[in-house]
Amino acid sequence: MTATDNDPEEAGPPRLASALMESGALTGEWLPAYRAVPRHLFVPDTIWPGRAGMNRQDDRVTLDGDPDLWWDAVYRDAPITTQWDGGRYTGPQRGRTPTSSNSMPTMVFTMLTALDVAEGQKVLEVGTGTGWNAGLLAHRLGGDNIMSVEVDHTTAAAARDRLRLAGLHPKVITGDGAEGYADGSPYDRLIATCSVGSVPAAWREQTVAGGLIVTPWGPAYGGEAVARLTVGEDGTAEGPFVASSAFMRISTQRKSFPATARFPKADRWPDVGVRSETTLSPDDVGDWIHMFAIGVQVPDLFCRVEWLDGGSYRLWLLNMRVSAWATADYVPGHEKFGVVQFGARRLWDELELAWRWWDAQGRPGFERFGLTVDDDGERVWLDSPTSLVPVRR
Numbered sequence: 014m015t016a017t018d019n020d021p022e023e024a025g026p027p028r029l030a031s032a033l034m035e036s037g038a039l040t041g042e043w044l045p046a047y048r049a050v051p052r053h054l055f056v057p058d059t060i061w062p063g064r065a066g067m068n069r070q071d072d073r074v075t076l077d078g079d080p081d082l083w084w085d086a087v088y089r090d091a092p093i094t095t096q097w098d099g100g101r102y103t104g105p106q107r108g109r110t111p112t113s114s115n116s117m118p119t120m121v122f123t124m125l126t127a128l129d130v131a132e133g134q135k136v137l138e139v140g141t142g143t144g145w146n147a148g149l150l151a152h153r154l155g156g157d158n159i160m161s162v163e164v165d166h167t168t169a170a171a172a173r174d175r176l177r178l179a180g181l182h183p184k185v186i187t188g189d190g191a192e193g194y195a196d197g198s199p200y201d202r203l204i205a206t207c208s209v210g211s212v213p214a215a216w217r218e219q220t221v222a223g224g225l226i227v228t229p230w231g232p233a234y235g236g237e238a239v240a241r242l243t244v245g246e247d248g249t250a251e252g253p254f255v256a257s258s259a260f261m262r263i264s265t266q267r268k269s270f271p272a273t274a275r276f277p278k279a280d281r282w283p284d285v286g287v288r289s290e291t292t293l294s295p296d297d298v299g300d301w302i303h304m305f306a307i308g309v310q311v312p313d314l315f316c317r318v319e320w321l322d323g324g325s326y327r328l329w330l331l332n333m334r335v336s337a338w339a340t341a342d343y344v345p346g347h348e349k350f351g352v353v354q355f356g357a358r359r360l361w362d363e364l365e366l367a368w369r370w371w372d373a374q375g376r377p378g379f380e381r382f383g384l385t386v387d388d389d390g391e392r393v394w395l396d397s398p399t400s401l402v403p404v405r406r
């Protein structure tokens with residue numbers, strides 16, 4: 014082992030770069046920026062390391078207290094939570110909701126590649142977070158061409174400081190990124206690093222015709238992917254989904270689901286409901302892509318899981334209008350599952366129809382789906398904009 018191997022600041026960046034290049038996430042066009050704008054300059058001293066592909070965080074790690082764990086987290090291909098509950102929780106475990114992070118490097122470079130930037134272009138980023146992504150963009154295109162909006166004052170101020178120390182000068186604006194940043198518009202590219210369930214009109218208005226919007230997008234039910242939308246002369250934004258993602262929601266669209274107790278006669282489960290059995294296992298409809306395919310067809314559906322004994326659970330299906338509920342009971346090893354439905358709609362039947370439609374299409378992955386956004390709303394399609402995904406309600 015050489016001295017360099019022992020120095021995480023020396024050994025970490027090339028180790029992660031090799032992994033990212035091997036997977037194809039980091040390409041030659043972004044390698045110079047990756048080298049010049051090291052991730053560790055943007056990760057705060059106190060972090061909650063995440064796990065790749067999972068919405069889970071480890072206990073708090075500090076650079077002073079656990080330098081090995083800190084450096085390991087920084088040069089691992091995983092997201093790092095940097096703020097909980099708007100800064101209200103700073104304790105050793107986890108708060109309720111992660112509200113800022115330094116994104117997973119694979120996701121950062123996948124999205125930057127999808128952004129397809131060229132010299133001289135002007136870019137708006139929504140969700141400055143730690144400032145790493147804004148720094149990478151500023152290195153590539155020059156600070157004058159990069160605007161980045163962050164809703165949280167403390168986060169924005171810390172990002173400004175880190176960027177300055179790294180010798181990078183994008184403009185960091187404190188504000189609501191759902192409004193874009195009109196003063197700097199129009200933009201050739203807009204990239205959001207927080208997810209939306211509906212693309213704000215301002216983003217389309219502030220992007221030039223022929224420009225691109227790259228944003229994580231997902232329905233209320235769950236599932237999410239990065240949409241790469243081209244803005245047309247008429248202001249329509251349209252394009253495919255390019256990668257599965259799991260970002261925190263933009264503050265203005267945070268999901269807030271009504272409590273189960275508010276649903277009509279939910280306290281009288283199962284007596285008031287219509288009972289049936291299904292051969293579709295509740296355990297086979299819960300992957301990220303299943304949730305996406307179901308969620309885009311039944312836009313106001315959401316779910317809760319009630320854990321029972323022995324690995325069994327009850328999947329509750331509920332709607333935002335608070336007018337119907339359904340449950341499906343999963344029991345390991347069983348081939349039929351009990352269903353109870355009540356209210357204005359049959360929510361399990363809707364879910365099952367949506368899942369069977371997805372199955373009949375050959376179980377498409379995210380990349381076969383696409384999105385069109387215009388003044389009439391949003392439409393999800395499969396393979397081509399003319400082939401709309403059915404909306405069941």
Ligand SMILES: C[S@@+](CC[C@H](N)C(=O)[O-])C[C@H]1O[C@@H](n2cnc3c(N)ncnc32)[C@H](O)[C@@H]1O
Binds near residue numbers: 164
């Ligand atoms: C995943 S983090 C961004 C990661 C960041 N790009 C980086 O390089 O570290 C998402 C950020 O979006 C911010 N955010 C949430 N809602 C926002 C809004 N309405 N406007 C601007 N920023 C918002 C959060 O405060 C959070 O810092």
